[in-house]
Amino acid sequence: MNTVVVTNVVKSYGRHRALDGLSFTAGPGVTGLLGPNGAGKTTLIRMLATVLAADSGTLRLLGRDPSAERLQIRRRLGYLPQEPGFHRAFTVFEFVDYVAILKEIVDRRARHDEVRRVIAEVGLAEVSGKRIRALSGGMRRRVGIAQALLGEPELVLLDEPTAGLDPEQRLRFRELISRIGENRTVVLSTHQTEDVAALCGRVVVFDGGRCMFEGTPEELRRVAEGQVWLSAERSGVLSWRTGEGLFRNIGQAPDAARLAEPTIEDGYLLLLGDAAVGVRS
Amino acid sequence: MTEWHVDDELATRYSGGALGGTAAASVEAHLLACERCRGSVATAVPEERLRKMWGEIAEAVDAPVPGPFERLLRLVGINEPTARLLAAAYSLRLPWLAANAVALLFAVLAAGIDDRWGLLWFLAVAPVLPVAGVALAFGRGADPAYEIGLAAPYSAFRLMLARAAAVLVTSAGPAFAAGFALLGRDWAVVAWLLPALALTALTLVLSSRFEPAPSGAVLSLLWLAGVAAFAVRDEPLAMFGTAGQVTALTVVLVSAALLFLRRDRYQSEDSR
Numbered sequence: 407m408n409t410v411v412v413t414n415v416v417k418s419y420g421r422h423r424a425l426d427g428l429s430f431t432a433g434p435g436v437t438g439l440l441g442p443n444g445a446g447k448t449t450l451i452r453m454l455a456t457v458l459a460a461d462s463g464t465l466r467l468l469g470r471d472p473s474a475e476r477l478q479i480r481r482r483l484g485y486l487p488q489e490p491g492f493h494r495a496f497t498v499f500e501f502v503d504y505v506a507i508l509k510e511i512v513d514r515r516a517r518h519d520e521v522r523r524v525i526a527e528v529g530l531a532e533v534s535g536k537r538i539r540a541l542s543g544g545m546r547r548r549v550g551i552a553q554a555l556l557g558e559p560e561l562v563l564l565d566e567p568t569a570g571l572d573p574e575q576r577l578r579f580r581e582l583i584s585r586i587g588e589n590r591t592v593v594l595s596t597h598q599t600e601d602v603a604a605l606c607g608r609v610v611v612f613d614g615g616r617c618m619f620e621g622t623p624e625e626l627r628r629v630a631e632g633q634v635w636l637s638a639e640r641s642g643v644l645s646w647r648t649g650e651g652l653f654r655n656i657g658q659a660p661d662a663a664r665l666a667e668p669t670i671e672d673g674y675l676l677l678l679g680d681a682a683v684g685v686r687s
Numbered sequence: 688m689t690e691w692h693v694d695d696e697l698a699t700r701y702s703g704g705a706l707g708g709t710a711a712a713s714v715e716a717h718l719l720a721c722e723r724c725r726g727s728v729a730t731a732v733p734e735e736r737l738r739k740m741w742g743e744i745a746e747a748v749d750a751p752v753p754g755p756f757e758r759l760l761r762l763v764g765i766n767e768p769t770a771r772l773l774a775a776a777y778s779l780r781l782p783w784l785a786a787n788a789v790a791l792l793f794a795v796l797a798a799g800i801d802d803r804w805g806l807l808w809f810l811a812v813a814p815v816l817p818v819a820g821v822a823l824a825f826g827r828g829a830d831p832a833y834e835i836g837l838a839a840p841y842s843a844f845r846l847m848l849a850r851a852a853a854v855l856v857t858s859a860g861p862a863f864a865a866g867f868a869l870l871g872r873d874w875a876v877v878a879w880l881l882p883a884l885a886l887t888a889l890t891l892v893l894s895s896r897f898e899p900a901p902s903g904a905v906l907s908l909l910w911l912a913g914v915a916a917f918a919v920r921d922e923p924l925a926m927f928g929t930a931g932q933v934t935a936l937t938v939v940l941v942s943a944a945l946l947f948l949r950r951d952r953y954q955s956e957d958s959r
Contacts, residue, residue, distance in 0.1 A: 455838040485838040491831030508839035
């Protein structure tokens with residue numbers, strides 16, 4: 407059964423349409439929402455988190471209608487916003503404990519056990535008594551994931567969880583998120599194709615609030631099959647110099663070019679078309 | 688070294704918590720020096736008891752230490768989870784409460800220096816303090832974990848009301864005490880109360896559509912401008928007379944009704 411079913415959803419801010427008839431589904435495992443900045447990823451994640459409602463279209467989350475059963479959904483939901491705020495004077499334990507109360511885990515002893523469990527799950531047990539303001543950005547992001555795991559939610563929403571992390575931290579995050587996705591539905595938004603390749607069983611590419619592709623990362627890679635070329639000269643707009651001194655061109659074959667094996671990024675860039683120029687630069 | 692050792696039966700009774708104080712202390716003293724007995728006792732401890740003991744140790748080490756305000760809330764009977772949620776608000780922490788007290792002190796001192804204008808100063812400032820506190824108690828700008836809280840099952844409306852009530856009590860309580868203690872028992876020293884409730888209730892109503900901090904700031908400025916306008920016309924206490932009190936009471940009642948009717952709007956960001 408699909409945990410998330412989004413059908414023809416529209417959301418506007420004034421005259422700007424953030425989501426324009428978007429449809430997709432997500433089930434158990436990790437689903438990546440891939441799109442450039444401004445594609446509507448955060449609007450969609452906030453909608454899935456029941457923080458925003460759609461102007462039109464339908465959403466089914468965990469088999470329920472968020473407009474009528476918001477509370478029941480929230481009890482089974484974990485959410486890491488794009489910019490999670492922290493009470494910085496709180497320790498890690500105090501902050502996660504605070505969110506645990508908001509998640510209605512009232513019994514003090516049971517709550518503290520649950521707080522310890524999620525802190526250990528994200529590998530922060532040794533700094534649970536440290537103030538959040540003293541933690542690195544990567545550690546704070548892990549605190550954010552810890553609070554999202556409280557109460558063993560069936561649906562976990564992560565908005566750009568790897569943004570701003572260095573390569574080592576990103577690697578640790580991928581390991582953590584793939585573990586989380588083993589027994590629940592995780593929907594994460596990202597503009598990093600590497601995250602999708604490393605983590606996601608399914609990927610939804612969207613831009614301008616519309617779904618451009620829905621399938622597996624391998625299917626996304628195959629979108630660019632037969633359309634990626636290596637040549638000595640630059641050709642077209644989607645073209646850049648590789649470390650080997652050749653130009654990698656996506657789209658029409660340039661003169662004297664040889665076909666190259668596509669990557670997920672190639673498929674993504676091909677789907678985005680003109681919008682990809684901004685992504686690539 | 689002693690030839691006496693902890694036998695199986697003693698190890699089982701000790702590890703099961705069945706030994707009395709002196710006997711248990713003797714076993715413990717021996718265990719400190721005897722590795723062999725430590726090994727036999729360790730294997731005899733029931734897993735459930737071990738887990739419980741570790742849990743108690745972890746609880747003693749990890750459990751958050753409540754701050755002074757949270758302890759005060761617990762003392763007056765507020766349950767632990769609610770006390771924690773209230774104490775996290777910026778305007779319910781010691782620095783804000785201290786600033787609140789200082790502002791109030793100056794207002795009361797001013798009132799003591801000059802009967803008419805000083806009292807006006809006190810009556811004008813007293814309603815602004817709870818409004819400022821309420822405006823800084825919740826909302827995106829004041830609560831760093833606002834977005835996380837909004838997606839959590841705990842009602843955002845309930846949290847807002849609970850914090851507003853706590854702010855009102857912590858602001859109004861000292862204002863009452865200061866007014867009566869330093870300015871006498873004249874009705875005028877409580878004439879600020881209904882305007883304070885009206886401004887606070889209006890701030891809460893506007894929060895379904897706007898951020899509470901700017902809403903509170905605008906309302907406070909309008910209030911002070913209104914008080915100043917009457918003062919310029921040489922009617923400094925006109926806003927606190929019967930007409931003013933009736934108006935404030937009406938605003939309170941209408942705002943309360945609006946809050947009730949629009950309570951669902953505080954649970955998401957759709958109306959903003």
